[in-house]
Amino acid sequence: xxxxxxxxxxxxPINRYGTPLxxxxxxxxxxxxxxxxxxxxxxxxxxxxxxIEILMKEHEMTHDEAVEYFDFNIIGSYIGKETPVFVKRDxxxxxxx
Numbered sequence: 001x002x003x004x005x006x007x008x009x010x011x012x013p014i015n016r017y018g019t020p021l022x023x024x025x026x027x028x029x030x031x032x033x034x035x036x037x038x039x040x041x042x043x044x045x046x047x048x049x050x051x052i053e054i055l056m057k058e059h060e061m062t063h064d065e066a067v068e069y070f071d072f073n074i075i076g077s078y079i080g081k082e083t084p085v086f087v088k089r090d091x092x093x094x095x096x097x
Contacts, residue, residue, distance in 0.1 A: 015042040015082075022082040024074070027054055035085045044084040051086065 012020045013034050021034065021044045030050035034042045051074070055066035075086065 013042075013044060017041075022079065022084060024051075024084060026058065027051055030054060032087060041081055043082055046084055046086050048086045048088045 012023070013031075014020050015034075021042060023031070023044050024046065027046060027050075030046045030053075032045045032047050035045040036042050048070075052063065052066045052070060055061050055069055056063060059066075059069075061069060077083075
């Protein structure tokens with residue numbers, strides 16, 4: 001992961017100190033916003049399902065390949081406290097089914 005190169009300077013989300021957030025190249029459509037937590041710096045928040053969709057479409061992966069790639073190469077790569085967060089939108093009710 002590295003800072004987004006295809007965003008204009010004024011559109012790069014920044015933290016409260018004015019430092020650009022760590023963004024993932026090629027995943028603009030999955031960016032949901034900025035996450036905040038007590039005593040932690042802000043971090044980019046991505047939609048998990050959209051990340052998987054982008055991997056499938058842009059890299060011609062099956063769903064299983066995209067999930068495996070995500071688990072190993074994206075979630076598995078901690079790059080510091082600014083490492084992006086990924087949100088799964090499925091609800092408790094959806095999981096019960």
